[in-house]
Amino acid sequence: MIGIPKVMLGGSALDNLADKSPSEWLADAIDTYQERGYQWGDPRDNFLRIYEISKRLGVQLRDPADVAVVFIAAKWSRLMESPASEDSYIDAIAYTAILAQLRNTDWGNFVVDTEHE
Secondary structure, three states, X not given: OOOOXXXXXXXXXXXXXXXXXXXXXXXXXXXXXXXXXXXXXXXXXXXXXXXXXXXXXXXXXXXXXXXXXXXXHHHHHHHHHOOOOHHHHHHHHHHHHHHHHHHOOOHHHOOOOHHHO
């Protein structure tokens, strides 16, 4: 069951988050996405590998996009505990963008970039 966040809405940290415009949230998510992209490579490669590992472990996912759904759920779960966690909002925004890319990827024709492996 989904509960109510332990921190009451309003107050210092949450007020600071409320002062950020949607454009600022999106810009921060883009910066994070690009920064991590340099570190982890194309998210399609990474999420496909996670999907393949999950299948070997017996986890049933429809496709690599479902990995992004799980990551988004993890961020929202963390926000239920700590609603003032700016990083969780930024990550959830970035994972949502990745989800859109992954849902529209033709996995039958996708080739993993082996240069980073």
